[in-house]
Amino acid sequence: MEKRNILLIYTGGTIGMMKDYTSGALKAFDFSQLVKNIPELNQLDCTISSFSFDHPIDSSNMNPTHWVTIADIIAEKYNEYDGFVVLHGSDTMSYTASALSFLLENLSKPVILTGSQLPIGDLRTDAKENLITAIQIAALHKKGKPVIQEVGLYFEYKLYRGNRTTKINAEHFQAFASLNYPHLIESGVHLTIFKEYLLPQKRKLTLKSHRNMDDNVAILKIFPGINKNVIDAILQAENLKALVLETYGSGNAPMEEWFLEKLNNAINKGLHIINVTQCSGGAVMMGHYETSSRLKKMQVINGKDITTEAAITKAMYLLGSGVSHDLFKTVFETSLRGEML
Incomplete structure (x- = not known):
């Protein structure tokens, strides 16, 4: 042989x-x-x-x-x-x-x-x-x-x-x-x-x-007591194009209006926000609880069961590949290499 x-x-x-x-x-x-x-x-x-x-x-x-x-x-x-x-x-x-x-x-x-x-x-x-x-x-x-x-x-x-x-x-x-x-x-x-x-x-x-990876991405891990200054420091980072938002449980985040308003304003300005769970296992199910329904209405991207590592690198890959802004959410929510449901 x-x-x-x-x-x-x-x-x-x-x-x-x-x-x-x-x-x-x-x-x-x-x-x-x-x-x-x-x-x-x-x-x-x-x-x-x-x-x-x-x-x-x-x-x-x-x-x-x-x-x-x-x-x-x-x-x-x-x-x-x-x-x-x-x-x-x-x-x-x-x-x-x-x-x-x-x-x-x-x-x-x-x-x-x-x-x-x-x-x-x-x-x-x-x-x-x-x-x-x-x-x-x-x-x-x-x-x-x-x-x-x-x-x-x-x-x-x-x-x-x-x-x-x-x-x-x-x-x-x-x-x-x-x-x-x-x-x-x-x-x-x-x-x-x-x-x-x-x-x-x-x-x-x-x-x-492929040879292009765009590193204008960031991770924001939600925690009890997170304040406006922390959120602003990340959302206002120069040239930021995508944010991996690590939320609680099945994709839940604080309901304070100031927090939701800041995320919504960032999305309206063109930022891609991807919802992934902080948990070691399990998946994001946006809309399952009220604390994630607002994120879903804002068109936050559903990371489903993707890992943070895969979410970051997938965002870099899609941005580097020139995927259009309008298609980014659809493509991200689609499994390309078996990385998500």
Whole structure:
């Protein structure tokens, strides 16, 4: 059987570090020596190549320019490889996974993000299992076609749809969750694939890699006692085009007239306001309670069950793609890559 070609893209993060046992400091891992350091990779039925950023990025410094760079690398190498594994710091991995899902239109090959909580050379590291299984998943084929044809995130025995994830723990190996959508694959003695949850395989179309992300967006998290100065500081930010409004429960917000009036004025001036829940799971249902009915009447965008990470990156993508102002609400409320109901 023909071996699959997998490209490993190292952007930065803990997974690419090894401890210098002389100094105790962490140093960058040499990915050209990958198989030497992880001989188990020889057992995988695939050929692995690696590409590393010239200057690895701490994921806290990740931004839309880096997302476009990663998408460009995948697009440039798309016809040379059967799958891609992106090694990334865990802190902003869900943002990057979400962004890549939008930037890579008509994706028909796996793009799997993974990382680790401990460096690859640490005695108790989670890096080896995450890396080995992510590569194995990227190489999965059935009847000549990739099993996974979307952007996924693999961490601690589970593959999730990337744009459905959020980081939930800074210390546990089970650092990510997808509370509004089931995981796609579970790794145990065997890999269990939940085919019913995979994105439907469509007829093969040419990959389209988008290159524009508009970062004139912001997040406003509602809290009891939020005052006018805070609202004004955000709504009056120069060039602001879209606001992700994190509301209570199923999309509820304060009923004070001054608050609603400020939101309404901003919408009338052209600002897109997207209603997402602060809760870890569940969905916005505008109009279900009186405290969200006014938002619905104002034409606030219904974020449904989208994550904040996916909402931010989807807004950047739509703004960068030149979606007209009149169509923005309709397109946002439509699932483009399986990111929402």
